Amino acid sequence: MKKLHAVELPLGRGYALPKASKIVLIIIFVTVVLLTIIPVFYPLLGYPLYLLKNYSSKPSSPNHSQQLQPSSISISEGDNCDIFSGEWVPNADAPYYTNTTCWAIHEHQNCMKYGRPDTEFMKWKWKPDGCELPIFNPAQFLEIVRGKSLAFVGDSVGRNQMQSLICLLSRVEYPVDVSYTADEKFKRWKYTTYNFTIAYFWTPHLVKSKEREAKGPTQTGLFNLYLDEFDEEWTTQIEEFDYLIISGGHWFYRPSVFYENHQVIGCHFCLIENVTDLTKFYGYRKAFRTAFRAINSLENFKGITFLRTFAPSHFENGLWNQGGNCVRRKPFRSNETALNGDNLELYMIQLEEFRTAEREGQKRGKRYRLMDTIQATLLRPDGHPSIYGHWPHENVTLYNDCVHWCLPGPIDTWNDFLLQMLKMEGARSHQEKLYSGDRKMRFQ
Secondary structure: OOOOOOOOOOOOOOOOOOHHHHHHHHHHHHHHHHOOOOOEEOOOOOOEEOOOEOOOOOOOOOOHHHHOOOOOOOOOOOOEOOOOOEEEEEOOOOOOOOOOOOOOOOHHHOOOOOOOOOOHHHOEEEEEOOOOOOOOOHHHHHHHOOOOEEEEEEOHHHHHHHHHHHHHHOOOOOOEEOOOOOOOOEEEEEEOOOOEEEEEEEOOOOEEEEEEEOOOOOOOOEEEEEEEEEOHHHHOOOOOOOEEEEOOOHHHHOOEEEEEOOEEEEEEOOOOOOOOEOHHHHHHHHHHHHHHHHHHHOOOOOOEEEEEOOOOOOOEOOOOOOOOEOOOOOOOOOOOOOOOHHHHHHHHHHHHHHHHHHHHHHOOOOEEEEEOOHHHHHOOHHHOOEOOOOOOOOOOOOOOEOOOOOOOOOOHHHHHHHHHHHHHHHHHHHHHHHHHHHHHHHHO
16 A cells, blocks of 8 residues: 555646635645544564554543544544554543453353453553554444444354454444354354344364364374365355455464475474475465465455464463463563563564555556554453363363453454454545546546
């Protein structure tokens, strides 16, 4: 997406503008002043982060009745702001739903049901540096997406975000199940009043894959990943959708065998003789490359693709299968931790493949946006279920869960980001229409 510049008319210095053109120019000028949205370029990779403005001069009112009014879809004047860079601050008004008011919470993320004793982890909000990120307004969101459709493509963390969205919207309306299959990995929900559909497509590796062994070297399975082949369970289904949120990461830690051109070319911790260990990073890069190639190849897909960046886990004092746990009860400050190691490598791979896909997609009229949630997520070690995803007396084989997120909890903010990005799309669309209308006036 190129920067928007002031319109330079192809007129000589002494040219007298027609009256109609003067009016159009005044309208354009006022609109640009009110709706200035300048893409800020990521300093290392050189593509725009779709940074949003502060759409209200004050934080969203905590009054629930005001929040449920869809009247503030218009975008007001404010400084340009990177909503993805900031800190967590207390929010006494949260949460905005509970495990008793929302049925959509997955059992293993239903932390309050299973006895988590503290509640402070639900009472924070994201405060970007230099502006406010409004609290999610469900009525406003549903008005913006009226008559549209949204698909989540990825693993169970993607499902986690979808269920957060359903819970946030539950103050206005619950959806009805319109799934075309009984398989829980492929769900569709419809908000009938708004003709809005949400879908979830389970694809933990984003590409075609299958389980090779049930246990494998780490007792979590050994998988065949066909890194150059589309996963048609989702790629054949998304052309009809207006918005696509793609994400993934944690399944690439599991042992896997890599195929390209129908041949084994390496693996990640497969421990198979004469098969080169290319590491999980190789598979991760190739999987995202193929997934984006699939999207760009769909002639009839006219929607917007959001990449939701990798969500770091927070295991401490051991690996996930060696007693690691997440027992912190407050967020980190941004100066108390840093993105490094595997988290940084996976994040950079995503950004690099995103930039390439965006560049190639522009040639085909495809639109990509970056939902850069990684800093906000990295700072929340307190938001995971840990042991509170089942009853203590249950005879289950579950490790401490420091990957998924309690609901209500920190990842409700991912949907604050989503709503703000949809507002920006409305502003961008309005500007493009005005610019297009002015061009038609000039060349008639």
